[in-house]
Amino acid sequence: MNINVSLIGQMVTFILLVAFTMRFVWPHLRKALDDRARTIADGLAAAERGRQDLELAARRAADILREAKQQAQEVIAHADRRAAQIVEEAKGAAKTEGERILAGAKAEIEQEVFRAKEMLRAQVALLAVAGAEKILRREVDAKAHADLLNAIQAQL
Amino acid sequence: MVVNKTGSEYIVEHLTNWSVGKGFWTLHVDSWLVSAVLGALVFGLVYRGARNATSGVPGKLQNFVELLYEFVESQVKIVFHGKSELVAPLAFTIFVWVFAMNAMDLLPIDLLAVLGLHMKVVPTTDPNTTFAMSLSVFVLTIYYNLKVKGAGGFLHESAAVPFGIRLAPVNILFRLVEDLAKPLSLALRLFGNMYAGEMVFILIALLPFWVQPLLSWPWAVFHILIITLQAYIFMMLTIVYVSMAHEQH
Numbered sequence: 001m002n003i004n005v006s007l008i009g010q011m012v013t014f015i016l017l018v019a020f021t022m023r024f025v026w027p028h029l030r031k032a033l034d035d036r037a038r039t040i041a042d043g044l045a046a047a048e049r050g051r052q053d054l055e056l057a058a059r060r061a062a063d064i065l066r067e068a069k070q071q072a073q074e075v076i077a078h079a080d081r082r083a084a085q086i087v088e089e090a091k092g093a094a095k096t097e098g099e100r101i102l103a104g105a106k107a108e109i110e111q112e113v114f115r116a117k118e119m120l121r122a123q124v125a126l127l128a129v130a131g132a133e134k135i136l137r138r139e140v141d142a143k144a145h146a147d148l149l150n151a152i153q154a155q156l
Numbered sequence: 157m158v159v160n161k162t163g164s165e166y167i168v169e170h171l172t173n174w175s176v177g178k179g180f181w182t183l184h185v186d187s188w189l190v191s192a193v194l195g196a197l198v199f200g201l202v203y204r205g206a207r208n209a210t211s212g213v214p215g216k217l218q219n220f221v222e223l224l225y226e227f228v229e230s231q232v233k234i235v236f237h238g239k240s241e242l243v244a245p246l247a248f249t250i251f252v253w254v255f256a257m258n259a260m261d262l263l264p265i266d267l268l269a270v271l272g273l274h275m276k277v278v279p280t281t282d283p284n285t286t287f288a289m290s291l292s293v294f295v296l297t298i299y300y301n302l303k304v305k306g307a308g309g310f311l312h313e314s315a316a317v318p319f320g321i322r323l324a325p326v327n328i329l330f331r332l333v334e335d336l337a338k339p340l341s342l343a344l345r346l347f348g349n350m351y352a353g354e355m356v357f358i359l360i361a362l363l364p365f366w367v368q369p370l371l372s373w374p375w376a377v378f379h380i381l382i383i384t385l386q387a388y389i390f391m392m393l394t395i396v397y398v399s400m401a402h403e404q405h
Contacts, residue, residue, distance in 0.1 A: 003284060005177070006184040010191060010279075010288030017195045017253055018292075022245035025199070028206040029225045032218075035211030 125153045170358050174275035186275035187282040194256045235395045238402035251391040258383035265357045280350040290343035293394050300401035349386050
């Protein structure tokens with residue numbers, strides 16, 4: 001064991017190495033690892049936030065679905081009511097229309113009857129005149145008997 | 157072994173440093189060169205891994221360097237509670253450098269001799285290397301003692317702990333022994349372990365060639381543990397000593 005100037009030489013080497021590590025190696029590594037730790041922490045926080053958001057969204061979706069179902073039921077009920085109402089209205093309208101058509105037809109028939117009666121009246125009058133002409137076998141003054149004929153026609 | 161040498165000549169040759177100069181001014185070129193080259197290589201590699209370190213997905217080299225970083229950082233966090241930018245890089249340097257130097261122990265013992273280099277290839281079998289580190293750490297602990305407690309606080313602690321101020325001479329004596337034992341034990345533990353390990357390799361190399369693999373292989377495997385363990389112990393004790401310097405009694 002001999003201690004000599006090598007001791008000092010080795011000390012210099014050692015101190016240089018420590019200084020090198022401290023100056024050039026350590027800061028790089030510390031920065032990289034700290035940054036990574038921060039990145040991971042941020043990622044975990046984001047994941048947690050995402051999970052909460054998802055839960056919230058699921059709850060909202062369920063709410064919306066329930067609301068939609070309720071609304072759909074309301075719409076169906078409304079539609080049913082409306083349909084019943086429309087059927088009732090249609091029934092009423094059909095009845096009125098039928099009555100109206102019936103009344104029209106009756107009026108027309110009456111008119112036809114009335115017209116036929118008029119015609120008959122006129123023809124009966126002519127027939128009566130023609131019959132009278134034949135019976136009498138002579139000229140009858142139509143003008144002189146017009147009053148009479150009209151009176152007969154009115155009686156028919 | 158080379159055949160035309162006696163056993164003791166062989167051993168002495170393997171335990172002699174490649175020296176330049178005389179007396180105190182002798183420089184162990186092998187220790188200095190090997191440790192410097194290893195330092196340059198290993199820390200160059202570490203620097204390459206750290207320089208382009210990203211916070212994203214790390215590459216293989218960066219991964220390895222980060223592993224070392226985490227390992228050292230966790231050890232420092234457990235023991236050391238003060239604020240210092242120096243302690244963790246110091247511990248890291250010690251662990252990596254000592255590990256690299258110790259690992260030279262696994263080189264075949266006659267490899268360099270065959271290449272014509274007569275030198276001790278393991279720098280940590282040179283007490284100059286181990287004392288260089290332990291004395292640096294010692295100076296650092298004194299610096300931190302003075303910085304944290306102030307000169308008065310340091311003197312008071314030395315005089316009054318553990319038996320109270322009335323037994324000041326005894327306390328100071330205790331303190332001296334304690335503080336001197338720290339660098340001494342730190343350096344000699346590493347030196348002794350590595351020196352003994354190398355010695356065993358040399359002794360195995362003296363045996364008949366067909367016995368050598370049977371013994372040197374298990375010893376080398378066991379030595380992987382010693383290499384790592386000694387580097388770890390040196391690092392841990394450094395952290396402990398520095399943190400003790402920070403603690404107020």
